[in-house]
Every structure is written in C-alpha cells, then in structure tokens.
Amino acid sequence: MYKSGMLAKDMVAASAKPLLLSILAEGESYGYEIIQKVRELSGGRIEWSDGMLYPVLHRMERDGLIVSEWKQAENGRERKYYSIRPAGRAVLSAERQQWLTVHNTLAKLWNIRPVTA
Amino acid sequence: MEHTTGDSMNAAVEGWRDELAAQGGLTAEIRRELEGHLQDCMAGFQKLGLSEFESFQMARQRMGQPKQLGTEFNKAMKTNSPWSRTLIFGAWAIFAVSFFLPALNGARGFSCALLQPTFWQGALQGDSFSIHYEFLTLANLLMLASPLLFIGFSGNARVLRWVHFTAMAAAMLVCGFVLRLLMSPDVSAKKLEIGCFLWAFSFVLVYMAALFQLHALRKNAVQTHA
Numbered sequence: 320m321y322k323s324g325m326l327a328k329d330m331v332a333a334s335a336k337p338l339l340l341s342i343l344a345e346g347e348s349y350g351y352e353i354i355q356k357v358r359e360l361s362g363g364r365i366e367w368s369d370g371m372l373y374p375v376l377h378r379m380e381r382d383g384l385i386v387s388e389w390k391q392a393e394n395g396r397e398r399k400y401y402s403i404r405p406a407g408r409a410v411l412s413a414e415r416q417q418w419l420t421v422h423n424t425l426a427k428l429w430n431i432r433p434v435t436a
Numbered sequence: 437m438e439h440t441t442g443d444s445m446n447a448a449v450e451g452w453r454d455e456l457a458a459q460g461g462l463t464a465e466i467r468r469e470l471e472g473h474l475q476d477c478m479a480g481f482q483k484l485g486l487s488e489f490e491s492f493q494m495a496r497q498r499m500g501q502p503k504q505l506g507t508e509f510n511k512a513m514k515t516n517s518p519w520s521r522t523l524i525f526g527a528w529a530i531f532a533v534s535f536f537l538p539a540l541n542g543a544r545g546f547s548c549a550l551l552q553p554t555f556w557q558g559a560l561q562g563d564s565f566s567i568h569y570e571f572l573t574l575a576n577l578l579m580l581a582s583p584l585l586f587i588g589f590s591g592n593a594r595v596l597r598w599v600h601f602t603a604m605a606a607a608m609l610v611c612g613f614v615l616r617l618l619m620s621p622d623v624s625a626k627k628l629e630i631g632c633f634l635w636a637f638s639f640v641l642v643y644m645a646a647l648f649q650l651h652a653l654r655k656n657a658v659q660t661h662a
Contacts, residue, residue, distance in 0.1 A: 368499075369473060371500055378512040399469045
C-alpha cells in the first residue's frame with residue numbers, strides 16, 4: 320500500500336491512522352500538506368506514496384472519523400480540507416494508548432525511558 | 437534540464453487525466469482532488485528549481501500508478517457484503533407479504549397489527565403481554581426503515597453497529613412475542629399461522645443482514661489499513 324525506504328511496510332500501514340488523526344487533531348489540513356508534514360516529522364523515514372493517502376482519508380471520512388470540505392486556497396485553487404470529528408478524537412485517544420503500551424513495553428526491554436500517556 | 441513546449445505539457449497532463457478517468461473506482465470528485473494534489477506537488481518541485489515538465493514527471497511518479505490508485509479506492513470504498521442487500525430486500529418482501537397472509541386465528545397480519553387500541557388499555561394497566569405487543573410497533577417501524585438504513589449507511593460502521601443491536605433487539609422482541617403466544621395457556625391463541633411465522637422470520641433476516649454487513653466492513657477495514 321505504501322512505499323517505504325526506512326520503515327517496514329507493515330509499520331507504515333499500521334501507523335497511518337494514528338498519524339493522520341494526530342495531524343488533523345492539530346487543525347484542518349489537506350493531502351499534500353499532510354504528506355509533507357509526515358515526511359518532515361519522520362525525517363523522511365516514513366515515505367507514503369502520495370496517491371495512496373487518499374483512499375485512507377476517504378475511508379476514515381466514511382467511518383465518521385474525519386470530515387472534508389472544499390475551500391479556496393491562498394493560491395486561488397480549490398482544495399479539499401480535512402478536519403477531525405469527535406469520533407476521530409475518541410479513536411485517536413484509544414490508538415494513543417495502544418501505541419504507548421507497545422512503546423513502553425519495548426522501552427522497558429531495551430532500557431529506554433518510558434513515556435507517560 | 438529538460439524543456440518542453442506548453443502543448444506537450446498539456447498533452448501529458450491530459451494523458452494522466454485520461455488514465456485516471458479510465459479507472460472505475462475514481463469518481464470525478466476524487467480525480468479533482470488527486471489533480472489538486474498533483475498541482476501542489478508540481479509547485480513544490482518547481483520551487484526546488486525543476487522545470488514544469490520535470491516537476492510533472494516527478495509528481496506523477498509520487499502519485500503512483502492510476503491503475504493501482506483505482507484498485508486501492510475500490511478496495512477502500514466497496515464494502516457491501518454480497519449477502520446483506522439480498523437478505524434485507526428478502527426480509528422486507530417477506531415482511532410485506534406476511535401482512536396479507538393468515539397470521540392468528542384466521543386473521544391476516546395487518547388485522548393483528550391494527551390492534552394497538554385494544555392492547556393500549558392493558559399496557560396502561562401494566563399488563564406485560566399488552567406492553568410487549570405495543571413495543572412491536574417499534575420493531576415494525578425499524579423493519580420499514582431498514583432498506584433505507586442499509587442503502588444510506590452501508591459503509592458507516594457506527595450506524596451499522598447501532599442497526600445491528602437494534603435489529604437484534606427487534607428480533608428478540610418479535611420472536612419472544614411469538615413464543616409467548618405459542619406457550620400461552622389460552623388454546624385459541626395457539627392458532628398461529630404462516631403469516632405470523634414469516635413476520636417473525638423477516639426480523640431474523642434483518643439481523644443477519646446487519647451482521648454480514650458489519651463483518652464485511654470490519655474485514656475491509658483490516659485489508660485497507662494493512
């Protein structure tokens with residue numbers, strides 16, 4: 320589903336939903352901006368095939384986690400902006416707990432300082 | 437740096453649009469959104485110093501193959517269970533037919549359904565059988581709305597979960613009522629006929645339809661996010 324140079328494909332796929340929800344929890348955004356942000360935050364280690372982001376976004380919208388709206392961008396063109404819905408925040412909270420559980424378990428095994436939720 | 441005329445550039449973009457349009461799963465709105473992304477991506481590459489054509493080539497490569505995009509969208513959006521729609525329309529047809537068949541003591545289904553005023557008094561006096569009967573109206577209303585619920589919300593897991601639990605409650609309510617009639621010590625009440633059983637069966641089918649559709653959604657969600 321995704322192209323990934325550094326991170327394993329399964330990890331990239333599994334982290335797509337929490338990443339998208341976390342970005343949208345900070346404010347509305349659009350596809351290109353989301354991809355740029357993931358690239359920047361991961362230092363290029365999470366590399367999504369741009370077009371493959373959209374089926375995931377559309378799926379999440381249909382599941383009621385996010386909502387989209389066409390708006391005019393600063394360059395005059397129309398863009399589809401996505402924003403998180405309350406149901407999406409609830410899913411994000413659950414995902415956060417799960418990822419932190421995995422992280423903290425591995426952190427203890429590897430003697431790294433755990434993260435509090 | 438490769439340079440190309442405006443005409444060749446337009447032809448290349450038009451070719452990309454045609455490739456997208458040829459994919460069944462990509463609606464006009466999805467294509468509009470993807471093209472917007474391509475243009476954003478091209479603008480990004482042009483800022484880095486690439487020519488318009490080079491930017492297009494790079495952006496196109498990043499977008500992925502149109503055929504693959506169509507496949508991914510199809511996989512993500514088509515979640516209908518092959519069984520759920522058949523079951524729901526079958527249930528509705530059986531439900532409708534059952535109202536015109538003999539249901540209880542020779543009376544047809546619709547006559548039985550119009551007995552609310554008779555049982556209302558009993559319900560107000562706390563008679564559990566009458567209260568049970570009055571609640572069947574809610575189950576019948578759910579059945580009437582079920583095809584619309586399935587068509588409108590077949591892809592919405594939250595609504596479907598609600599429909600699933602409501603259909604289960606309705607099926608239990610209806611089947612429980614039929615069982616009460618069967619176990620009633622009143623001999624005349626035992627003369628249940630085909631209409632009554634088909635009516636109860638239609639609710640079981642709606643529950644099964646909701647179950648199949650939810651299963652299809654969950655299966656699809658695993659495949660899409662994996």
